[in-house]
Amino acid sequence: MSPAAESPQSAGSAQTYSLVVVSNRLPVDFEVADDGTESWRTSPGGLVTALEPLMRSSDGVWVGWPGVADRTFGPFVNDGISIAPVRLSAADLEDYYEGFSNDTIWPLYHDVIAPPSFHREWWEAYVRVNRRFAEEAAAAASPGATVWVHDYQLQLVPRMLREARPDLVIGFFNHIPFPPDGIYAQLPWRKQILDGLLGADLIGFQRAADAGNFSRAVRRLYGYPTRGVAIDVPGHNGVHRRVIAKHFPISIDARSYEELARRPEVQERARQIREDLGNPKTILLGVDRLDYTKGILHRIKAFGELLEDGSVSVEDVTLVQVASPSRERVGPYIALRDEIELAVGRLNGDYSTISHTAISYHHHGYPREEMVALYLAADVMLVTALRDGMNLVAKEYVAVRFDRDGVLVLSEFAGAADELKQAVLINPHDIDGLKAAILRAIAMPRQERLRRMRALRRKVFDNDVAAWSASFLRTLTEGAAVRPGIPDPLAAALRDVTSTGTLLVALDFDGTLAPHVDNPEDARAVDGTRDAVQRLLDQDGVRVAFVSGRALVSLQHVSQPQSDVLLTGSHGIEVQLDTPEIELDLVSAELEQLDTLAQVLERISGGVAGTWIERKPAGLALHTRLATPQAAQSAQKQAREQLSVLLPGLTVREGKNVLEFAVRASTKGDALERLRRHTGADHVFYAGDDLTDEDAFAVLGEGDLGLKIGAGASLAGYRVHGPEEVPLVLGMIADFRDAAAETPPQPGA
Ligand code: GDG
Numbered sequence: 001m002s003p004a005a006e007s008p009q010s011a012g013s014a015q016t017y018s019l020v021v022v023s024n025r026l027p028v029d030f031e032v033a034d035d036g037t038e039s040w041r042t043s044p045g046g047l048v049t050a051l052e053p054l055m056r057s058s059d060g061v062w063v064g065w066p067g068v069a070d071r072t073f074g075p076f077v078n079d080g081i082s083i084a085p086v087r088l089s090a091a092d093l094e095d096y097y098e099g100f101s102n103d104t105i106w107p108l109y110h111d112v113i114a115p116p117s118f119h120r121e122w123w124e125a126y127v128r129v130n131r132r133f134a135e136e137a138a139a140a141a142s143p144g145a146t147v148w149v150h151d152y153q154l155q156l157v158p159r160m161l162r163e164a165r166p167d168l169v170i171g172f173f174n175h176i177p178f179p180p181d182g183i184y185a186q187l188p189w190r191k192q193i194l195d196g197l198l199g200a201d202l203i204g205f206q207r208a209a210d211a212g213n214f215s216r217a218v219r220r221l222y223g224y225p226t227r228g229v230a231i232d233v234p235g236h237n238g239v240h241r242r243v244i245a246k247h248f249p250i251s252i253d254a255r256s257y258e259e260l261a262r263r264p265e266v267q268e269r270a271r272q273i274r275e276d277l278g279n280p281k282t283i284l285l286g287v288d289r290l291d292y293t294k295g296i297l298h299r300i301k302a303f304g305e306l307l308e309d310g311s312v313s314v315e316d317v318t319l320v321q322v323a324s325p326s327r328e329r330v331g332p333y334i335a336l337r338d339e340i341e342l343a344v345g346r347l348n349g350d351y352s353t354i355s356h357t358a359i360s361y362h363h364h365g366y367p368r369e370e371m372v373a374l375y376l377a378a379d380v381m382l383v384t385a386l387r388d389g390m391n392l393v394a395k396e397y398v399a400v401r402f403d404r405d406g407v408l409v410l411s412e413f414a415g416a417a418d419e420l421k422q423a424v425l426i427n428p429h430d431i432d433g434l435k436a437a438i439l440r441a442i443a444m445p446r447q448e449r450l451r452r453m454r455a456l457r458r459k460v461f462d463n464d465v466a467a468w469s470a471s472f473l474r475t476l477t478e479g480a481a482v483r484p485g486i487p488d489p490l491a492a493a494l495r496d497v498t499s500t501g502t503l504l505v506a507l508d509f510d511g512t513l514a515p516h517v518d519n520p521e522d523a524r525a526v527d528g529t530r531d532a533v534q535r536l537l538d539q540d541g542v543r544v545a546f547v548s549g550r551a552l553v554s555l556q557h558v559s560q561p562q563s564d565v566l567l568t569g570s571h572g573i574e575v576q577l578d579t580p581e582i583e584l585d586l587v588s589a590e591l592e593q594l595d596t597l598a599q600v601l602e603r604i605s606g607g608v609a610g611t612w613i614e615r616k617p618a619g620l621a622l623h624t625r626l627a628t629p630q631a632a633q634s635a636q637k638q639a640r641e642q643l644s645v646l647l648p649g650l651t652v653r654e655g656k657n658v659l660e661f662a663v664r665a666s667t668k669g670d671a672l673e674r675l676r677r678h679t680g681a682d683h684v685f686y687a688g689d690d691l692t693d694e695d696a697f698a699v700l701g702e703g704d705l706g707l708k709i710g711a712g713a714s715l716a717g718y719r720v721h722g723p724e725e726v727p728l729v730l731g732m733i734a735d736f737r738d739a740a741a742e743t744p745p746q747p748g749a
Helices: 046-057 090-109 120-140 157-164 190-197 208-222 254-262 264-276 296-308 331-351 368-377 392-400 431-443 446-462 465-479 488-498 529-537 552-559 588-606 629-646 668-679 691-698 725-742
Strands: 017-025 028-032 038-042 060-065 076-078 081-085 141-150 169-173 202-205 230-234 240-247 282-289 317-324 359-362 380-383 407-411 424-426 503-508 542-547 566-569 574-576 612-616 619-623 651-655 658-662 683-688 705-709 718-720
Touching (some): 017 120, 046 060, 060 120, 081 120, 090 120, 120 141, 120 157, 141 157, 141 718, 157 169, 157 190, 169 465, 190 208, 202 208, 202 465, 208 240, 254 264, 254 368, 264 368, 282 296, 282 368, 282 392, 296 317, 296 331, 317 331, 331 359, 368 392, 380 392, 380 431, 392 407, 407 431, 424 431, 488 683, 488 718, 503 668, 503 691, 529 725, 542 668, 552 566, 552 574, 566 668, 588 612, 588 629, 629 658, 651 691, 668 683, 683 691, 683 725, 691 705
Parallel strands (some): 017 060, 141 169, 169 202, 202 240, 282 317, 282 380, 380 407, 407 424, 503 542, 542 566, 683 705, 705 718
Antiparallel strands (some): 076 081, 230 240, 619 658, 651 658
């Protein structure tokens, strides 16, 4: 696409989004061709692939730097993804990116393989640029939005964001290792960085050891209590905020790699590569960014010694090394390139023949197809990192090998070693051990190769990048702490929206007015709810409704509503709107479907402990709250599969530990629309806690207000901690209306 028009002001977008991803680089690069043509090029990485569907479907935006200095771009949409570019000057790049990020944090976090440089002006640039990213993210986030910040360049953003926007749910993922305390403690700004990260609700790491290192640093430098993955951070008002620090090993889009590998032209290219190399018996392959963490020199040394002592010959074995250009203006990288190229040159000078090259060395970036062809051609993949957060190359090699052949030699210092245990694991510092591992890989019998690769592939395909991002976001939005009390922005919005005009106050019951309990019939609203509802019922121009997924008789039983509360049950299939009777209509075909549904679910539930059936007027619910997670999953899967064949027209709805099937499609959104028509309200206030309440939030418009109870991704504009806050909120609405009624209208208002 063509570039968005440059805007003279800040790139901050007026539009806001419920999901904001923040990373140093955007998933698109700004490019200027030789003829001066400007364009945006998508740079497809695992992260984009993982987040793309989510970004498209869930109203998301990506905030980051577009890869060119000193240019200001307005927000734009590329390939269905909203983009909010952050401007960086050439000086920012030098000090914040090349300096503090890549020459202070990167070497420090990778076990000081190279000595980190500490410069105060770099730190100042890091703070300044992090603030810019935080401001852009805050401007792009809608009320209560989820913000996911990525990587070591942006460690101060979570705290800055929290201060600017306490309503946000904030996650951070660190793609590189987090060092042990003895090393971390060298950082002059060690406390500021920890504080920056602790602004997040969830901090994700690649390995359990990284999360442990982080928690220990927090304990030692701040003395905050930590238990397991939880860290209790003292807040201003004496209330602790719980932060979770946990490992979420990143992965790749394994299927897309296999799909590429299966293409005939890619396989043909793999054959061609082998032929061009002189048909050696064994191709060894290394693919890395040219970086001192990757152990490229150790690999070359081991291979050189194998040639020298005659264990392998250049006719039989070739090492292909792709070292893609990286951070070419950072001092240690310039020196490393010289060292590697000197070593490669020496070795080739000593051992190559006219027909066979010892090391086929390439300092280029290649298209992904070429990388996949190289993986396919390689008999042995060498991943010899001295320290690596994960190492995606290892996983890509495994994903590509649909023939189940090939041997992965993997450093135990790469995060991937935690999962890929069937690789040949090595310590790259132990050159003799590395040589022995290479020889073992070259000679490994086919049966053993297939057995290992099969197990490796299962790991990589079961835990792909979609599973990774889903698991991170689930933990973030379900587990993230929402503080008790009424946030100021909510109070202000309540005043704006609810104090005048006719108002419908529609409330979900379970999880909103009443805490969730094991036995649904025991659910009761928290103290103070009844009085607060009564105050609203006594107001002029206010109607109150309960909106529930429960059957209406059950809702009546547990909520014991005052007689003028409007009721809708079974997601709007049953209503009682100023009538003595419950209204419901089902045709005979629907009644028959209901019978079949009951038979199927009873059979499944009978076989799975901890599950039970709840009958509803137009459907049935399969509850799994008391089952083990595996049993719950299996029961739900059976129900979905069997019913999708027997009764394909059913409406299926998933809630917390419950799967509901209905013969009549209706949602809480339908219920709310009906209530709005019935009451003719100017404004609607809706509060709910569950996935099914999202349908109601979805039908709210301008002049309405949605309140999500508890954590979790939501379309609602505001959230509170739990049912305890709801009577307070209802009381505030009554207060605001009382106050508005007492204040005479202002002239001209
Ligand atoms: C950081 C962490 C963590 C490389 N050369 C070419 C090319 N690549 C691709 C590879 C792979 C990616 O770049 C490199 O990922 P790695 O994981 O191996 O390493 P880092 O770049 O250091 O990444 C690391 C990762 O973040 C994710 O969290 O695993 O530990 O250091 O996908 O295939 N791709 C193409 N041409 C090349 O020449 N197309």
